[in-house]
Amino acid sequence: MGVNPESKKSKKVGSGRRATLKEVAAEVGVSVATVSNAYNRPDQLSEELRVRIFEAAKRLGYSGPDPLGRSLRKRRAGAIGVLYADRLSYAFTDPAAVMFLEGVSFAAEEAGLGLFLVPGGSGTSGVGEGVLSASVDGFVVYCVSAADPLIGAVIERRLPVVLVDDPSRESVTSIGIDDEGGASAAAEHLAGLGHRSFAVVSFKLTLEPDRGLADHARQESANNEDTRSRLRGYKTAIEAAGASWEDVPVYECPENTPEEGKAAAEVLLGREPRPTAILTLSDQLAFGVMEAARGLGLSIPGDLSIVGFDDVSEAARTTPPLTTVYQPHVEKGLKAGRKLIAQLEGEDPGEPELLPTRLVVRGSTASP
Amino acid sequence: MGVNPESKKSKKVGSGRRATLKEVAAEVGVSVATVSNAYNRPDQLSEELRVRIFEAAKRLGYSGPDPLGRSLRKRRAGAIGVLYADRLSYAFTDPAAVMFLEGVSFAAEEAGLGLFLVPGGSGTSGVGEGVLSASVDGFVVYCVSAADPLIGAVIERRLPVVLVDDPSRESVTSIGIDDEGGASAAAEHLAGLGHRSFAVVSFKLTLEPDRGLADHARQESANNEDTRSRLRGYKTAIEAAGASWEDVPVYECPENTPEEGKAAAEVLLGREPRPTAILTLSDQLAFGVMEAARGLGLSIPGDLSIVGFDDVSEAARTTPPLTTVYQPHVEKGLKAGRKLIAQLEGEDPGEPELLPTRLVVRGSTASP
DNA sequence: CAAATTTACTTAAACGTTTAAGTAAAACGT
DNA sequence: ACGTTTTACTTAAACGTTTAAGTAAATTTG
Numbered sequence: 001m002g003v004n005p006e007s008k009k010s011k012k013v014g015s016g017r018r019a020t021l022k023e024v025a026a027e028v029g030v031s032v033a034t035v036s037n038a039y040n041r042p043d044q045l046s047e048e049l050r051v052r053i054f055e056a057a058k059r060l061g062y063s064g065p066d067p068l069g070r071s072l073r074k075r076r077a078g079a080i081g082v083l084y085a086d087r088l089s090y091a092f093t094d095p096a097a098v099m100f101l102e103g104v105s106f107a108a109e110e111a112g113l114g115l116f117l118v119p120g121g122s123g124t125s126g127v128g129e130g131v132l133s134a135s136v137d138g139f140v141v142y143c144v145s146a147a148d149p150l151i152g153a154v155i156e157r158r159l160p161v162v163l164v165d166d167p168s169r170e171s172v173t174s175i176g177i178d179d180e181g182g183a184s185a186a187a188e189h190l191a192g193l194g195h196r197s198f199a200v201v202s203f204k205l206t207l208e209p210d211r212g213l214a215d216h217a218r219q220e221s222a223n224n225e226d227t228r229s230r231l232r233g234y235k236t237a238i239e240a241a242g243a244s245w246e247d248v249p250v251y252e253c254p255e256n257t258p259e260e261g262k263a264a265a266e267v268l269l270g271r272e273p274r275p276t277a278i279l280t281l282s283d284q285l286a287f288g289v290m291e292a293a294r295g296l297g298l299s300i301p302g303d304l305s306i307v308g309f310d311d312v313s314e315a316a317r318t319t320p321p322l323t324t325v326y327q328p329h330v331e332k333g334l335k336a337g338r339k340l341i342a343q344l345e346g347e348d349p350g351e352p353e354l355l356p357t358r359l360v361v362r363g364s365t366a367s368p
Numbered sequence: 369m370g371v372n373p374e375s376k377k378s379k380k381v382g383s384g385r386r387a388t389l390k391e392v393a394a395e396v397g398v399s400v401a402t403v404s405n406a407y408n409r410p411d412q413l414s415e416e417l418r419v420r421i422f423e424a425a426k427r428l429g430y431s432g433p434d435p436l437g438r439s440l441r442k443r444r445a446g447a448i449g450v451l452y453a454d455r456l457s458y459a460f461t462d463p464a465a466v467m468f469l470e471g472v473s474f475a476a477e478e479a480g481l482g483l484f485l486v487p488g489g490s491g492t493s494g495v496g497e498g499v500l501s502a503s504v505d506g507f508v509v510y511c512v513s514a515a516d517p518l519i520g521a522v523i524e525r526r527l528p529v530v531l532v533d534d535p536s537r538e539s540v541t542s543i544g545i546d547d548e549g550g551a552s553a554a555a556e557h558l559a560g561l562g563h564r565s566f567a568v569v570s571f572k573l574t575l576e577p578d579r580g581l582a583d584h585a586r587q588e589s590a591n592n593e594d595t596r597s598r599l600r601g602y603k604t605a606i607e608a609a610g611a612s613w614e615d616v617p618v619y620e621c622p623e624n625t626p627e628e629g630k631a632a633a634e635v636l637l638g639r640e641p642r643p644t645a646i647l648t649l650s651d652q653l654a655f656g657v658m659e660a661a662r663g664l665g666l667s668i669p670g671d672l673s674i675v676g677f678d679d680v681s682e683a684a685r686t687t688p689p690l691t692t693v694y695q696p697h698v699e700k701g702l703k704a705g706r707k708l709i710a711q712l713e714g715e716d717p718g719e720p721e722l723l724p725t726r727l728v729v730r731g732s733t734a735s736p
Numbered sequence: 737c738a739a740a741t742t743t744a745c746t747t748a749a750a751c752g753t754t755t756a757a758g759t760a761a762a763a764c765g766t
Numbered sequence: 767a768c769g770t771t772t773t774a775c776t777t778a779a780a781c782g783t784t785t786a787a788g789t790a791a792a793t794t795t796g
Contacts, residue, residue: 017526020751020752021752022752030776031775032752032754032776033754033777033778034774034776036753036754037754037755040755044773044774045773045774049774049775061524061526063500063521063524063526064500065753065754066751066752066753067501067503067753068439068440068503068751068753069440069753069754070501070753071436071503071753071781072436072440072751072753072754072780072781073752073753073754074753074754077435077436078502079502087477088476088477089470089471089473089474091473092466092467092469092470092473098466099460101460102460102461103457105456105457105460105487106456106457109455109457109489112497114484114485114487114498114501114502115456115485116447116482116484117473117482117483117484119473119477119482121477132432132435133438133446134482135435135439135445153431157386158385158386158429314682314685317682318685319687388781388782388783390782390783398745399745399746399747400746400782401745401746401747401784402744402746404783405745405784405785408785412745413743413745414743433782433784434781434782434783435783436781436782436783437783437784438782438783438784440751440752440753440781440783440784441751441782441783441784442751442783443751
């Protein structure tokens with residue numbers, strides 16, 4: 001009886017104050033513990049009381065225990081955090097990152113956990129602000145170089161962590177791919193086709209990125225392990241083919257976008273002697289290189305061979321389709337997520353894992 | 369003096385018990401309130417004490433107030449939830465969804481909030497489980513049809529909500545696009561080229577999706593408003609061109625993937641008379657249709673015209689490039705996010721907004 | 737110099753839950 | 767009929783914070 005509060009629609013959904021366990025308990029005339037049990041351990045009360053509680057809850061507009069209260073008490077946020085070095089919105093721009101997230105989200109769903117995306121980029125406030133204020137049970141750290149102070153913030157939080165694409169800090173579980181193997185396979189492939197004049201388009205090398213040719217010292221100072229490994233792979237294969245690594249220009253792009261790749265290629269292709277093959281650290285960069293080549297009237301692979309890295313789905317559909325190094329992005333994300341979840345459950349996350357890469361030869365490479 | 373606990377590395381990072389405000393307070397010999405103030409209101413204590421507190425915190429491995437405790441007390445989770453109807457991992461598979469998320473994440477970052485991805489799909493547990501247990505301050509509801517019980521779960525939580533691509537329930541703010549206008553422009557374009565024999569490839573029409581031709585009754589029963597609007601747009605334009613809507617087969621795909629689009633096209637193109645033009649509700653489906661046409665030896669646009677919907681970036685790069693209806697995915701996400709945030713801050717989220725669509729004519733359409 | 741203000745803290749309640757431990761009554765076993 | 771187990775609850779503490787209100791001492795003010 002009485003006025004049903006639901007019957008009188010409030011102006012805006014969401015404006016109504018949420019009811020609490022306590023209020024429901026008062027309404028029914030039982031203790032809060034019993035109401036809590038109604039939701040969490042039905043066997044602890046009579047069926048009849050349980051329905052009465054649910055009725056009262058509905059009457060009061062109570063939708064079940066508040067996740068925050070519950071999380072605090074249970075000491076489980078029910079979510080895993082993915083830390084991304086840059087602005088979050090960039091992550092959605094990079095197909096490789098998106099595939100990685102697909103894998104992580106699969107693992108999270110599997111375990112009934114939510115996915116909390118944590119921005120690392122200097123947004124509103126100080127370094128690591130996002131990390132320090134995220135309600136999560138653990139972190140998957142993606143695309144953050146070992147030197148980044150963000151890592152410090154993560155470690156400080158003393159939550160389980162999985163580092164992706166960066167070597168195990170001592171005692172932190174990690175997962176990565178065979179960057180060096182993939183890169184050297186790429187360069188070997190070009191060398192095998194007869195190329196001797198190479199150029200490389202790289203990610204940013206340090207936390208203070210530069211745009212332009214990177215000398216040897218700068219290459220050495222790269223603090224992203226995947227970047228280092230790929231450069232090493234190129235170097236090994238190129239030297240094995242009898243060419244000099246000293247002679248191959250490495251252009252550093254501050255961001256991993258086709259635009260940057262294009263700008264890089266325009267510089268590299270303007271040099272003498274003009275390189276006959278360009279190795280890029282990502283497909284995104286490679287797409288830009290292709291565009292630059294088109295703009296300069298160079299035919300691919302006739303005048304210029306290009307090989308990318310990542311094998312994002314678009315790589316198969318460019319004209320010509322891009323020769324590139326495949327890496328299992330989704331699987332990497334999935335395994336990273338599972339390793340983290342294993343830690344959450346007190347299980348052994350297993351050894352640091354290196355997933356295989358594989359050269360995929362398509363149409364962007366040919367003899368010079 | 370004494371043993372510095374930090375000097376003795378624990379076996380695994382993350383295993384160490386987190387210190388609390390209380391412990392830091394005890395260590396320094398002050399009240400918890402003071403320690404809290406050291407972090408949140410530096411003006412409330414002397415600089416000297418503040419440093420001492422931070423030193424003690426560092427000594428104990430305290431990385432600042434726990435987000436959960438803080439959120440509970442402040443009644444702010446510090447995150448906005450994005451509810452996606454399907455499995456989360458599917459979201460990352462759909463370029464349109466990814467762009468939308470890019471927009472939302474931008475808005476979240478702008479406001480210093482995290483992004484919590486909430487799975488709607490029937491994962492571990494019951495309907496709305498994810499919704500009911502997500503620690504968020506509000507929801508952006510994406511890709512969920514008005515009829516879905518998930519919406520009920522969201523409403524029940526009485527948090528601020530923004531509905532995307534679905535008409536305002538009374539008193540819920542929403543944002544969408546001009547689906548009908550875009551669809552009719554697409555069909556008009558084809559009619560203007562002289563086409564009279566159409567077919568449509570649609571998303572799933574109801575919560576219980578079917579794969580196959582959908583009769584008129586089923587079309588009418590579609591419960592996703594964007595689907596309904598697009599079909600309505602096609603119908604209007606096709607009838608305006610003097611053709612009969614009754615004659616255009618509508619094929620329903622249970623999922624929005626190229627594979628489903630391909631299967632649909634294979635059926636549609638096997639019918640007599642063979643349609644000369646296919647309208648698809650998304651680019652993903654259109655890609656599948658193109659593949660099917662290729663498989664059947666039909667040339668595009670010679671033997672078959674195709675127009676998609678969404679204008680994802682890949683649409684510009686297929687061969688031939690796809691004629692499609694552009695919609696501002698990123699902007700839609702951005703505005704959805706901002707509307708939600710406005711509500712969180714007690715501001716007016718503004719009127720339900722309809723963003724414009726625009727036909728982008730490329731190479732996949734021509735006269736029959 | 738006494739009163740008023742400011743500084744630098746502390747006290748205690750609240751945020752919304754879960755859960756171990758306790759209790760009183762009902763049901764059971766012999 | 768009496769001890770034992772089971773059922774159906776309640777009590778109270780804890781989870782880690784923030785913050786309004788309070789207090790005592792130091793400083794300023796007229």
